[in-house]
Amino acid sequence: MESLTEIICNLKYDFRDLYKGNSHTTEVLPNSPSKFHIKDEHLLSLYAFLENNPIYSNQIVQKLSDIDCTIFEGDLNNYWIDSLKHDSSYAPFYPTWLLSAFCLSVESQKLGYEQIIDIGSGDGRIAYSGKILGLNSISIEIDENLVDLQEKISDKTGVKFNPICSDATTYDFSKISDKPSIFIIGGVPEIGEVLAESVIKNVLKI
Numbered sequence: 001m002e003s004l005t006e007i008i009c010n011l012k013y014d015f016r017d018l019y020k021g022n023s024h025t026t027e028v029l030p031n032s033p034s035k036f037h038i039k040d041e042h043l044l045s046l047y048a049f050l051e052n053n054p055i056y057s058n059q060i061v062q063k064l065s066d067i068d069c070t071i072f073e074g075d076l077n078n079y080w081i082d083s084l085k086h087d088s089s090y091a092p093f094y095p096t097w098l099l100s101a102f103c104l105s106v107e108s109q110k111l112g113y114e115q116i117i118d119i120g121s122g123d124g125r126i127a128y129s130g131k132i133l134g135l136n137s138i139s140i141e142i143d144e145n146l147v148d149l150q151e152k153i154s155d156k157t158g159v160k161f162n163p164i165c166s167d168a169t170t171y172d173f174s175k176i177s178d179k180p181s182i183f184i185i186g187g188v189p190e191i192g193e194v195l196a197e198s199v200i201k202n203v204l205k206i
Ligand SMILES: C[S@@+](CC[C@H](N)C(=O)[O-])C[C@H]1O[C@@H](n2cnc3c(N)ncnc32)[C@H](O)[C@@H]1O
Pocket: 083, 088, 089, 090, 091, 092, 093, 094, 095, 096, 118, 119, 120, 121, 122, 123, 124, 125, 126, 140, 141, 142, 143, 146, 166, 167, 168, 169, 186, 187, 188
């Protein structure tokens, strides 16, 4: 049986070969959870994330990897440009595929983590995915427009994934709970070690 990771990779390859649209930003979700071993309620929550996200403005249905899928089309140019304006912004906004973000959260939970902390969280999709699985979520993002977008998605979906507007290079990590935590560092990969050191000192107190 194919793992969730393999199914998502095959879907991406098929999407690359078969999608004929010209949208700036795209996302793919399966229409039914069966082949993905995803619970109905989780798939519905992933749909809610994209349907309540102003980046996406159109949906088309297409078969990929023999699975009926919905392709969400949109444009994130303005958010991308906004995220470049901060002095300490190391990586501009470009989102992880939502299915990959969900997979990351599934695997984090399987490894025994209880809290997922996304550093440079963009529109909050990793923290959102963690929260719908029952993980404690923290979503740190430097750009206020993206945090505003996260808050709107959180309000509309009812998923409280804890958006925080802060520069992760100066954020006081001792404020967060000391549950077993996984850090996803997409925003500031260059300073991963510095953040790890601060967490070890201030949170784990080693
Ligand atoms: C490549 S995107 C990743 C978004 C999200 N983690 C995902 O995987 O979909 C990087 C994000 O990190 C944010 N970022 C960059 N530097 C940051 C900093 N110093 N503190 C907090 N966020 C930062 C950017 O604004 C951008 O939204």
